[in-house]
Amino acid sequence: MADLKENIAEHIESGRLKTDELILHMGPQHPSTHGVLRLELVLDGEIVVKVIPHLGYLHRCFEKHAEAMTYPQVIPYTDRLDYLASMNNNHGYVLAVERMLGIELPERVEYIRVIMAELQRIASHLVAVGTYGLDIGAFTPFLYLFRDREYILDIFEKTCGARLLYNYFWVGGLSHDVHTGFEKEVGDFVKYFRPTLTEVNTLLNYNKIFVQRTANVGVLPADVAISYGCSGPMLRGSGVDFDLRRDDPYSIYDRFDWKVIVGDGEVGTLGDCWDRNMVRMKEMAVSCDIIEQALASFPEGDVTTALPKRIRPPKGAEQYARVENPRGELGFYVVSDGTANPFRVKCRAPGFVNLSVIDEISQGHLISDLVAILGSIDIVLGEIDR
Amino acid sequence: MATVDKKYTLTFWEKIYIPELVKGMKLTLEQMLRKKDTRQYPEERWTPPPSFRGAPVLVLEENGVERCVACGLCSRVCPALAIDVQAAETADEKERYPARFEINMLRCIFCGFCEEVCPEEAIVMSNRYELAFTEYADAIFDKDALLTPVAELRPRLEYLRAHR
Ligand code: SF4
Ligand code: SF4
Numbered sequence: 246m247a248d249l250k251e252n253i254a255e256h257i258e259s260g261r262l263k264t265d266e267l268i269l270h271m272g273p274q275h276p277s278t279h280g281v282l283r284l285e286l287v288l289d290g291e292i293v294v295k296v297i298p299h300l301g302y303l304h305r306c307f308e309k310h311a312e313a314m315t316y317p318q319v320i321p322y323t324d325r326l327d328y329l330a331s332m333n334n335n336h337g338y339v340l341a342v343e344r345m346l347g348i349e350l351p352e353r354v355e356y357i358r359v360i361m362a363e364l365q366r367i368a369s370h371l372v373a374v375g376t377y378g379l380d381i382g383a384f385t386p387f388l389y390l391f392r393d394r395e396y397i398l399d400i401f402e403k404t405c406g407a408r409l410l411y412n413y414f415w416v417g418g419l420s421h422d423v424h425t426g427f428e429k430e431v432g433d434f435v436k437y438f439r440p441t442l443t444e445v446n447t448l449l450n451y452n453k454i455f456v457q458r459t460a461n462v463g464v465l466p467a468d469v470a471i472s473y474g475c476s477g478p479m480l481r482g483s484g485v486d487f488d489l490r491r492d493d494p495y496s497i498y499d500r501f502d503w504k505v506i507v508g509d510g511e512v513g514t515l516g517d518c519w520d521r522n523m524v525r526m527k528e529m530a531v532s533c534d535i536i537e538q539a540l541a542s543f544p545e546g547d548v549t550t551a552l553p554k555r556i557r558p559p560k561g562a563e564q565y566a567r568v569e570n571p572r573g574e575l576g577f578y579v580v581s582d583g584t585a586n587p588f589r590v591k592c593r594a595p596g597f598v599n600l601s602v603i604d605e606i607s608q609g610h611l612i613s614d615l616v617a618i619l620g621s622i623d624i625v626l627g628e629i630d631r
Numbered sequence: 632m633a634t635v636d637k638k639y640t641l642t643f644w645e646k647i648y649i650p651e652l653v654k655g656m657k658l659t660l661e662q663m664l665r666k667k668d669t670r671q672y673p674e675e676r677w678t679p680p681p682s683f684r685g686a687p688v689l690v691l692e693e694n695g696v697e698r699c700v701a702c703g704l705c706s707r708v709c710p711a712l713a714i715d716v717q718a719a720e721t722a723d724e725k726e727r728y729p730a731r732f733e734i735n736m737l738r739c740i741f742c743g744f745c746e747e748v749c750p751e752e753a754i755v756m757s758n759r760y761e762l763a764f765t766e767y768a769d770a771i772f773d774k775d776a777l778l779t780p781v782a783e784l785r786p787r788l789e790y791l792r793a794h795r
Contacts, residue, residue, distance in 0.1 A: 314710055318708070318710035318744070319710075321742040322710065325740075392668050395668065402679075402682070406743065406756065407684050410740070410741070412742045420743070421791075424682060
């Protein structure tokens with residue numbers, strides 16, 4: 246490949262081969278864009294010169310819409326931002342409103358929230374890794390991972406009644422308590438799930454073809470990642486040790502003993518696509534650790550005691566709450582004007598910020614590598630377009 | 632410009648190919664012997680757990696009267712503006728009943744707020760999940776389509792009492 250590029254470059258320089266820039270539109274209906282995203286590619290032959298993402302196909306006016314609804318009514322809409330990680334979205338929003346109201350949550354609520362959020366993180370990473378394999382051309386791991394995700398969705402369904410859009414975290418608590426047998430089901434799942442991670446590693450992540458397609462591709466240096474504001478596995482894949490669960494602790498994450506996963510350039514350069522994917526793989530194991538610890542000290546109690554009768558934060562109150570979504574820093578900035586509706590809700594979507602770096606890291610790669618790079622960013626268009 | 636070096640040499644064991652092949656087949660066989668995770672829908676139906684939030688429906692009491700008193704709370708709380716209630720007077724003990732009650736299933740986002748807010752336990756999330764329509768008009772459920780005998784909704788009602 247390197248030879249090919251050098252050859253092309255040589256030809257162009259010597260003036261023997263005249264090339265024009267070609268503009269190609271990838272998407273909006275392209276399977277590897279994971280939704281409706283259009284990438285405008287400026288190509289030199291097969292080599293990417295520039296990538297311009299065009300967004301907005303899934304724009305649903307979330308932020309403006311939220312102003313017309315009461316505080317609790319916004320929660321089901323946050324579900325629909327990052328529809329692969331609805332629990333985490335709920336968490337960010339209710340955290341902001343709870344801080345405005347100064348609500349103290351019962352222990353049990355915090356524990357359930359952490360377990361749910363971590364299960365959701367596993368489910369989301371399963372999709373990310375599975376579809377990434379699919380982008381690269383590995384179909385089987387995709388099916389295995391989706392099968393395992395189904396078990397998590399089954400647990401969610403038994404607890405909150407929906408498989409994808411839960412509306413489960415409410416301001417001041419949860420919509421209702423977990424179902425009987427929840428602890429056992431989650432415990433069983435974690436026990437079942439750990440070995441499958443090893444299986445996926447042999448099947449996909451250390452597969453020769455996969456390594457060849459992803460190692461040294463789309464290298465994102467740490468300083469570029471930071472200057473673009475990347476977060477989540479994108480940032481940690483580049484070796485930056487930053488995780489909101491540890492560095493800006495919310496809920497009860499500071500009670501558990503777990504470590505932040507960072508990329509180490511194991512098979513290629515630090516910050517390549519493989520690293521980002523591997524961070525997700527290892528984070529699933531970390532989530533299992535957290536869930537196990539939370540289950541070990543799972544308290545009894547009532548989950549509805551702190552639900553406020555009236556949700557009306559004082560006039561002028563404002564709050565920015567951020568949580569570690571599977572894709573990075575998800576922030577909700579909520580401003581109150583003293584009425585039952587929020588005056589302003591701003592959502593900082595991690596996918597949106599992470600996508601902005603694509604032009605920087607895909608220049609000079611082939612179009613087929615662009616698919617690998619886009620997949621490693623793990624975008625969800627629901628939250629990018631909002 | 633990033634250059635990507637993708638040269639790779641096979642090891643001896645990979646060159647003779649057979650062990651790799653056997654490894655692959657072993658995995659496939661293992662998967663074949665696993666418990667099946669798929670369901671032959673629609674021949675094999677799925678019964679949702681009582682916690683399931685399917686289509687919202689109205690509870691019809693055993694005596695053939697709906698529970699709803701047309702207070703309109705559910706239509707106020709609905710974030711998707713899916714519910715339309717029109718109240719009328721009745722000689723019954725409950726005094727008011729819905730002359731018209733429509734839920735637009737294309738608007739409904741199955742959040743469950745209507746069920747939560749209802750003072751009479753008159754609107755509950757049923758276990759109906761096959762909601763596909765060929766006409767827009769079919770998707771607007773009126774009272775005839777919504778009223779469901781209380782016996783059918785018993786598991787859900789019991790679940791709600793136990794968990795809220
Ligand atoms: S269903 Fe319940 S909330 Fe809705 S109008 Fe009837 S009584 Fe009121
Ligand atoms: S479930 Fe939610 S969206 Fe559907 S009718 Fe009830 S309140 Fe409206």
